[in-house]
Amino acid sequence: MQEIPGDLKFMKSHEWARVEDKGTVTCGISDHAQGLLGDLVYVELPSVGDTVKAGNACAVVESVKAASDVYAPVSGEIVAVNDALPDKPETINEDAYGDGWLFVIKPDNLAEELEELLDPDAYGELIESEDH
Amino acid sequence: MTQKTILNDSHRALGAKMVDFGGWDMPISYGSQIEEHHAVRRDAGMFDVSHMTVVDLAGARTREFLRHLLANSVDKLKVSGKALYSCMLDEQGGVVDDLIVYYLAEDFFRLVVNAATREKDLAWITRQAAAFGVKVTERPDYAMIAVQGPNARDKVLGLLSADTRAKAAKIGKFVATDAQGPDGMPLFVARTGYTGEDGFEIVVPQQHAVALWDRLKDAGVAPAGLGARDTLRLEAGMNLYGQDMDESATPWEANLGWTVALDEGRDFIGRAALERQKAGGDHRVMVGLVMDEKGVLRHGQRVVTARGDGEILSGSFSPTLGKSIAFARVPAGAGDALQVDIRGKLVPVRVVKYPFVRDGKACDGV
Helix, strand or coil: CCCCCCCCEECCCCEEEEECCCCCEEEEECHHHHHHHCCEEEEECCCCCCEECCCCEEEEEEECCCEEEEECCCCEEEEEECCCCCCCCCHHHHCCCCCCCCEEEEECCHHHHHCCCECHHHHHHHHHHHHC | CCECCCCHHHHHHCCCEEEEECCEEEEEECCCHHHHHHHHHHCCEEEECCCCEEEEEECCCHHHHHHHHECCCHHHCCCCCEEEEEEEECCCCCEEEEEEEEEEECCEEEEEECCCCHHHHHHHHHHHHHHHCCEEEECCCEEEEEEECCCHHHHHHCCCCHHHHHHHHHCCCCEEEEEECHHHCEEEEECCCCCCCCEEEEEEEHHHHHHHHHHHHHCCCEECCHHHHHHHHHHCCCCCECCCECCCCCHHHHCCHHHCCCCCCCCCCCHHHHHHHHHHCCCCEEEEEEECCCCCCCCCCEEEECCEEEEEEEEEEECCCCEEEEEEEECCCCCCEEEEEECCEEEEEEEECCCCEECCEECCCC
16 A cells, blocks of 8 residues: 555545645545556546546446446646546556656645545545555 | 354455445455456466355155256266356246256265355256255365466375375366365365366365365465456456346346256256246347447447337456456347447447457457
């Protein structure tokens, strides 16, 4: 299991969010989530320019065994998507917090919505409790 | 209560991800499901299938009983050790279960039935057997390990005693024989499987199962989970009970007509219903699908055809082909160019003849 980077925030549904210096938010699924799903074989990304709402599904990841919705951690506009993923979805298995990022959001209401997300310690406890 | 096979601790020691499968705590994979799949296609892998139910049938009228119980004809079994795949139907022609029957002696046959249907099957078989005076005995004292892949037979044969090795090396496909494994352990070795590859399914007394598993692993056989088993059998065009057929479908509707023997004068359970449906001719059919676009076909998705809707039965990503394949049940005459509703989007799929994969390669037209 990969170490959880300290600069990430998490949803209980296993998405991560990283606030970048320029104020945008990069999002992906956690290393724990990719482990649960197993070998990923398909990714459906939103389009640049889409408006997303925190807590709503905006992408799909599929492993050999299951399809899973990915929820937007914060509200805003999609300003970038990881175009390399559709051809190499296994990147998420290999590097969930790095090259396996899914999309970038320009947030509308960051300060308030960030409060709703879990810090790495709280997320670590959540997945610990799920394992037992 | 979740049941555990005798190999449960072995799976956990290998770091397997465990899931509930028909009430059994089973390994879905030990790491990468795709790598396990390729190990079986290219070399040799092994599956713990001890959750499957071994049922022994004894009595002078056992063959006569099986003529009545099974849609395939046990009269094809003429030599001891020979095996047959068959459906067991209800009176309406619906599939109670699919199974393998082994002919061992005129008064002794062995069935291997599915895990999830164990209680239903035992009740059904026992009820039907009463009239024939056949004794039905479940054998929970056996474990079962399936060793599959192009190198599987050689690796198993290498573990057998010299005299039984020669005998086991000679058996043809769908034939079983007794053999002696490491440290003299008694084995029942069948050249059958659920992956499309050559190999053996080995019935072993529980107390020897862990030792056999370890010896196979030392011989270079890769442990593989139920995840890989599912993608392998789908590529090989093999049905999964509960997903591709159950009591709501007849063998004609599950592409299992090849397993039905309408031999003269044999009154098997469900025969009248099957003959009626066959005469009608407009029943639903099961077809193989390939999707060339990205995405994954899944159980329960709607299939759109000019003759009305059908549905995806087994659907998955095919590791060998690198795209998605599925079985679907569709109305008669639905044609070859269909669409599948994936999250509200209609995606084109092609109807193909299956198996999808043979000898590790895509079949023609897939």
